[in-house]
Amino acid sequence: MHKIFRSIALQSFVIVVGLLLTFIALFLSDFLAPQNGWFSSHLQIRQQTEALLDSRIALESDPSFVDFNYLWDNGRVQQVWGLGLAIWRIPFDLSASILGWEGFPDRIAFGVALLIFSCFTCRLIIITIGSSGSDQKRSLYSQFHVWFVSVVLLILFPPFLSLLYGRFSVYEEVQAYSYMISVLLLVGTLMFYYNPKISSYLALAVLSGMVPLVRPTLGAYGIATFCIIAAYGYRQGVSRWTISFGVILFLIGSAIVAASNFQRFGNVFEFGHSLNLNPHASMRYISRFDNPYREERFHYAYFEIVHWLFYMDREEYRLRYDEGIVGVAEESNEEFFRFRGLNSFTFDITYSAPIIVLLGWLTFANIRRWKRKREYCASEVEILGLWCLLSVLPLLCFYLWFPVLYSRYLLDFAPAFSAGFVGVIWLFKRSIGARIEFAMRCVIVVGVLVWWGIQIDRIHAQGVSESSTITHDELGRLLNSEVSVYRKMPAVYETSMEVHEYVNQFNGSGWNSRSGNTRASIALFVEEPEFLELTVAPVSGVELAPEDYEIIRAKVGLEFLELESMTPTEEGMVLRFSGPRRKRYQGGIQVVFVAFMTGDELHESWSRFRLLRVRWNDASLDSDDRP
Secondary structure, eight states: OOHHHHOHHHHHHHHHHHHHHHHHHHHHTTTTSOSSOSEESOOHHHHHHHHHHTTOSSSBSOGGGOOTTOEEETTEEEOSSOSHHHHHHHHHHHHHHHHTOSOOOHHHHHHHHHHHHHHHHHHHHHHHHHTSSSSHHHHHHHTHHHHHHHHHHHHSOHHHHHHHSSOOOHHHHHHHHHHHHHHHHHHHHHHHHHSOOHHHHHHHHHHHHHGGGTOGGGHHHHHHHHHHHHHHHHHTTOOHHHHHHHHHHHHHHHHHHHHHHHHHHSSTTOOSTTTOOOSOHHHHHHHHTOOGGGGSOHHHHHHHHHHHHHTOOHHHHHHHOBTTEEOOOTTOSSOOOEEEEOOSOOOOGGGHHHHHHHHHHHHHHHHHHHHTTOOOOOOHHHHHHHHHHHHHHHHHHHHHTOSEEEGGGGGGGHHHHHHHHHHHHHHHHHHHGGGOOHHHHHHHHHHHHHHHHHHHHHHHHTOOOOOOEEOHHHHHHHHTSOOOOOBOOOSEEETTSOGGGBSSTTTTEEEOTTTOBEEEEEEEEEESOSEEEEEEEEOTTOOOOGGGGGGOEEEETTEEOOEEEEEEOSSSEEEEEEOOSSGGGTSSEEEEEEEOSOGGGTTSSSOSEEEEEEEOSGGGGGOOOOO
16 A cells, blocks of 8 residues: 555655645635735734744733734733644744745745645545555556545635635635645544554544644544544554543643633633624624523524525525624524624535435444444545534534624535545445446546536635735835824723723723713723722613613623622612622723623614713722823
């Protein structure tokens, strides 16, 4: 099996094909001709890399630095896209600093990753084909159609190419890297299947545990990979001690992710999405206080996620949804708020076929094996099928009652679907075997190419969104631009104050401090909070009973504050919440989140409450600090 790969000619073939496939992927997605330049205008990953090179995790220690979807926690500014890509970018940005550049081109760094991904995938397919017969060279030629189709379905998978087509901002960039990393886990799993080396098992174990550093949902693929290699390794005679050591390495990799989360966000299970700052009050509410969509019945929630995966198109989206806000599904009689956005290529019904075929085949094969009492012996098709299904199920459970769902999130399923397609092709090869004729091979290749062409046409039919790339000079100006100067935090916040002029632009988000009107939730920056005191009144024309004020809730970071007292006033009520118990939230500048609605009211633009005054420590009693 290994002689075929040791050939220098074959090594060169893998590299040449990898280069060719990389070029095809970049060419089809217009990636090689960015509208403005080779550098991303989104600086989150670049800033994180620079921070790591400076031996720190946080981006900055100045809250004025907070930008869209950044967060402020424990006196530091953090980004929410993980550390994995920043670690990958270290050698590139380090070389750029040596050369005196402002930064290394983002698109070239991605192209290098794509080339590595292409070469490793080609290597897998060649090893697979070379192991299928005694005459390896003849087998390679006779099964060229399998190699070609597998390469197309893994490297040039249409949903993956859709990520490269268009703006390719930080959202699409992280998703594209995630696809390649997931498929490389699949590649490693299959290589372990053909050559169960202990070193491969241990390396895959630790990598499977660490992949959530790139994107949290990669954990589904990491768990699927480790479960399969551990089970298969055990059946292949790998010792229990080795299997146990692999479990320890997997847990160590997971512990690294947990330690990163705790250091950055204060909780091992938090990836920053419950703390990030943006102007969307409803999203802020459902990510911090309550997700009413969890009350949706299972079959309606299941119908919706399946519909979004395989049936949604832009025309239907325009007819069914109002600016992404969904109040009620057609099939349900109850309203549960959720946010939906169709902003990229998704799947269609053809992508469900491999899942159905593999699930049916795995069920049938195992029932037949059980009835005939045959000893279990896994095939490469079963490995692909199990990897696909074990990845899809946790992702489906995760997104089933997910309140905020953009179509690009669903591309988390793309690696599993690509594995499903390859599994079906290999199942077909396994079933027909050597009897397949040249004409049948051509039918397989042409059929896949026609389907692939239709999918690529769907991607191009969307049109090209505005590119998020910039030139080297523009990058330099952006990196060296001065941070906006905000006013020093006052002792209290009151109506008539322009709260967003203090600390940073997201201070007071969701609060019209001129009128006092509030949205579903607001974000406020406070300093050394000993308590939280809110002076609240009803909006004009609304009468509120004392118990109506009890729906108001408050958090500092991830910690809920306890409501201690409610004191009536002429205008409304003074609500006093206890101070934070965790030391992490007691000192320095902190972010307070306050909810002014229940889940049933999220369809409304404004709440029933006006916020008149905010106080957070006793120092404000003696302060005359006013704007």
